[in-house]
Amino acid sequence: MTDIALQLDRFSVGVSPFDAAHLGAVEPQLILRDLSLVVPAGTRLGIVGESGSGKSTLLRAWIGAIGHGLFVSNGTALTAGHNLFSLADDDRRQLLGSTVAMVPQSVAMSLTPHLSVAQHFAEVLGQDTDRTSQLLDEVGLNGAQLRRRFAHELSGGQQQRVLIALGLARDPHIVLLDEPTSALDVGVVHDILTMIAEAQHRRGFTLVCVSHDLSVIDRVADRVVVMQRGEIVEDASREQMNRRPSHSYTAELLAAAPTLGIRHVGADRGTAIDRVVPAPIVRAEALSVVRSSSRHRLGRANAASATTAVDTLTLEVFSGEILGVIGESGSGKSTLLKTICGLLPPTGGTVQWADGFDLATPVERRPIDMLRRIQMVFQNPDDSLNPAHSVRRLIDPTARRSWSRFGGGLKAAHDETLRELLNTVGLAPEMLERRGAKLSGGEKQRVAIARALAMKPELLLLDEVTSALDVTVQAGVLATLLDIHRRLATTMVFVSHDIAVVASIADRIAVLRNGRLVEVDVTNEMLSRPRDPYTARLIELARRTTAD
Amino acid sequence: MTAYLLRRLAISLGVFTVMSVLVFLGVEALPGDACTALLGRSATATKLAQCRGANGLNASVSHRLIDWASGLLRGDLGFSIKRGKSVVDIVLPRLRNSLALATVASLMAFPLAIVVGVWSARRKGTRVARAVDTVSLVLMTMPEFVTASVLWLLFAVWLPLLPGVTMVSSNASLLEILPNIWLPAITLALVVFAHVMRSMRASFLVTEERPFVEAARARGIAERVVVRRHILPAALPAPINVIAVTAAWLLTGTFVVEVVFNFPGLGRIAVDAISDRDTALILALTLFGLVVFIASSFVSDAVTRALDPRMRAQVAS
Structure with missing residues (x-):
């Protein structure tokens, strides 16, 4: 093995002319621009950047597979001295897995759905079952128990561990990790990062980890490369970067990352509870929601596929507050929102609006005024906005015939009102004619919020609205939400898996676990004196990943 | 899986019962x-x-x-007043001929369609693949009687290799029928081939974009294995469904081809039965079509499930 594990020499990757023409670009577009980098063997390198920064493309360049529609326009990328782009397919394949291994992210289903764990290993190891068990053991999984399972029978964390074990199977000198922890719960993230660091320490391979999350990079890397729009804007040791980032973008990234205990600008306006007499706008008492899996067919009742998503939950949402709801996946936080807005029927207990209206009423049987009062914004704006519609059509309640019955003051929702609405969510008025498909992720989410606000709601339900966004974009959207709250005093329920994000804007926080309420308290109270050990652990994990 | 199959079978029987009553009343209402x-x-x-x-x-x-x-x-199945025979005696020999025709066409079309579909997906964008694509599109859109006539001209008139018109009766032995099967079978096979091939190709291309395929390739697994073990099982359900529908069509919708080649199958007799108002015969043939469609969707569902562990697990629970 050479002393240099990975190398880039004036390496550029462009969109092939044909695809570029499709996208309407005049000049050839570069995904990676003129990158030069030397990574000595044994380095633990972190590459951080937001979506579109080219970090994943760079990672794939080192296995010689940058994907359809892209081509190397200049320079070379060397992996253990080989240029994988110039090797014959068979020779390249020889190096994959043994010299360099790529560990894909688990969220996107990187395990073949119809092959069992054992079958995956058999492909790279032959029938060496001892080795398989050993590898699964190394990544902290019980091999005997899991080897016969399929991807859908594994949790996200388990899938990620299996993918890492598969990567390590043939003892590679270089391990490339692509977003190894995205979409995993905070506790799982912590365990997996620890496991990765230990494996690297034991085996001494060169580690490259790509993430959008600085705190992840912080945990596994001692050298950090920051990418922005296809360029390397910073290359420094971890300590150096944390202490004084040389590039303004890095500083921006560091500042935008939500840090536990640091309130968002504008969040400390005195809690809502100080300002108004606490009057509940929504009151849930012993609320239970059993969700049956919609996948059972043929009308057969299937008790096994039903789960109690919300379990005897008693919680009040006070008028004018921002209530943060946190919990890991499966804690019932989204179910709670969907129940309040009538998309899911409660199966036990009561849930009521301030005036006594029964919120168990499904959405299609709620009176118009009730529909207007409660608006929901969903996690992924790509799914909730029609990309073919203009922003005007998306946010104008009178543009949809089914909505025109809301009538009244909303009929006057002409341009001025719509521009005002865009202004409220921090978008330029010119955006009005833009198609949904032409918006960035952050812009889409702002449009989704504007659409909810157009109804002049009294309660805004926000379901992981910043989870799909980059940190700097997330910071902007959070600031916008606070601004809206200050101006319109709209009550908000903000659901997230990220306690740091929730704590940065919420007046009170409710912690959910397995459908039950762990505790609910004023934000600062909870952060300084959590009453439940579970909350304490969440806070501690969040502290550890951000304040290291 | 067994429990699922039994449940599915019970439902099929229910559908059959309800549909047969509806068909009876429908014919009655005319x-x-x-x-x-x-x-x-x-x-x-x-x-x-x-x-x-x-x-x-x-x-x-x-x-x-x-x-x-x-x-x-x-x-x-009743008695055909018009034909003075029991319906079973009319239908059985023709059913045998139709089955033979459908079998020959299926054997020619389906395996080849799967292979060519994968092949052309793997060579997407090359000139050969585009040529195959165009030809299949033409085959798909061309009315069967045109395809049939062209084949008839080619192989019966210009190159007199095969009989152009069936001159044997419906009761003739299979050996006597066999030479007459080729032309109609090829005609049907071409149409069916195009549908299945294109569905296989499209499904393969979509599956190939999925992350687990990229992940398998990144592990250095041989391309042959990636195609056979990772892509194909995930890509097959779509063409299997097309196969099920087209196989049913091969048994029930081949009237045009049968007329062109004078082939003594079920398609012709079905049309005749309707124009003769031969109630008993219409009912029998309609029910046969019903059975064929119910059975084919049953088989395709079962195969699709067997390919997907998620479905298998769900069934087992």
Whole structure:
């Protein structure tokens, strides 16, 4: 093995002319621009950047597979001295897995759905079952128990561990990790990062980890490369970067990352509870929601596929507050929102609006005024906005015939009102004619919020609205939400898996676990004196990943 | 899986029962009956009454429905007044011919369609692949009688290799029928091939974009293995569904081809039966079509499930 594990020499990757023409670009577009980098063997390198920064493309360049529609326009990328782009397919394949291994992210289903764990290993190891068990053991999984399972029978964390074990199977000198922890719960993230660091320490391979999350990079890397729009804007040791980032973008990234205990600008306006007499706008008492899996067919009742998503939950949402709801996946936080807005029927207990209206009423049987009062914004704006519609059509309640019955003051929702609405969510008025498909992720989410606000709601339900966004974009959207709250005093329920994000804007926080309420308290109270050990652990994990 | 199959079978039987009653009532609702069709212009009130009396058409609808259904359970499909034969005797030899035709066409079309579909997906964008794509599109859109006529010209007239028109009766032995099968079978195979091939190709291309395929390739797994173990099992359900529908069509929708080649299959007799108002025969043939479609969707569901562990698990629970 050479002393240099990975190398880039004036390496550029462009969109092939044909695809570029499709996208309407005049000049050839570069995904990676003129990158030069030397990574000595044994380095633990972190590459951080937001979506579109080219970090994943760079990672794939080192296995010689940058994907359809892209081509190397200049320079070379060397992996253990080989240029994988110039090797014959068979020779390249020889190096994959043994010299360099790529560990894909688990969220996107990187395990073949119809092959069992054992079958995956058999492909790279032959029938060496001892080795398989050993590898699964190394990544902290019980091999005997899991080897016969399929991807859908594994949790996200388990899938990620299996993918890492598969990567390590043939003892590679270089391990490339692509977003190894995205979409995993905070506790799982912590365990997996620890496991990765230990494996690297034991085996001494060169580690490259790509993430959008600085705190992840912080945990596994001692050298950090920051990418922005296809360029390397910073290359420094971890300590150096944390202490004084040389590039303004890095500083921006560091500042935008939500840090536990640091309130968002504008969040400390005195809690809502100080300002108004606490009057509940929504009151849930012993609320239970059993969700049956919609996948059972043929009308057969299937008790096994039903789960109690919300379990005897008693919680009040006070008028004018921002209530943060946190919990890991499966804690019932989204179910709670969907129940309040009538998309899911409660199966036990009561849930009521301030005036006594029964919120168990499904959405299609709620009176118009009730529909207007409660608006929901969903996690992924790509799914909730029609990309073919203009922003005007998306946010104008009178543009949809089914909505025109809301009538009244909303009929006057002409341009001025719509521009005002865009202004409220921090978008330029010119955006009005833009198609949904032409918006960035952050812009889409702002449009989704504007659409909810157009109804002049009294309660805004926000379901992981910043989870799909980059940190700097997330910071902007959070600031916008606070601004809206200050101006319109709209009550908000903000659901997230990220306690740091929730704590940065919420007046009170409710912690959910397995459908039950762990505790609910004023934000600062909870952060300084959590009453439940579970909350304490969440806070501690969040502290550890951000304040290291 | 067994429990699933049993449940599915029960539902199929239910569908069959309900549908057969509906079909019976549907035929009943049409104006005229077998006697008006049989007598045609020579029908007088007395003759009609005589005919109806002789054939039991005067009984109430519900009575005749029960009569017919109990016959069905005993394997008696009724009697064709027009043809003076029991329906079973008319249908069976033709059913055999149709099955032979469908089998030959299926064997020619389906395996080849899967192979060519994968092949052309793997060579997407090359000139050969685009040529295959264009040809299949033409085959798909061309009416069968055109394809049939072209083949007929080619192989029966210009190159007299195969008989162009079937001259043997429907009762002839399979060996006698066999030379007459090729041309209609090739015609059908071409149409069916195009559908299945394109579905295989499209499904392969979509599956190939999925992350687990990229992940498998990144592990250095041989391309042959990636295609066979990772892509194909995930890509097959779509073409399998197309195969199920087209296989059913091969047994029930081949009227045009049968007419062109004068092939003694079920398609022709079905059309004749309708124009003759041959109630018993119409019912039998409709029910046969029903069975074919129910069975094919049953088989394709079962195979699709067997390919997907998620479905298997769900069924086991």
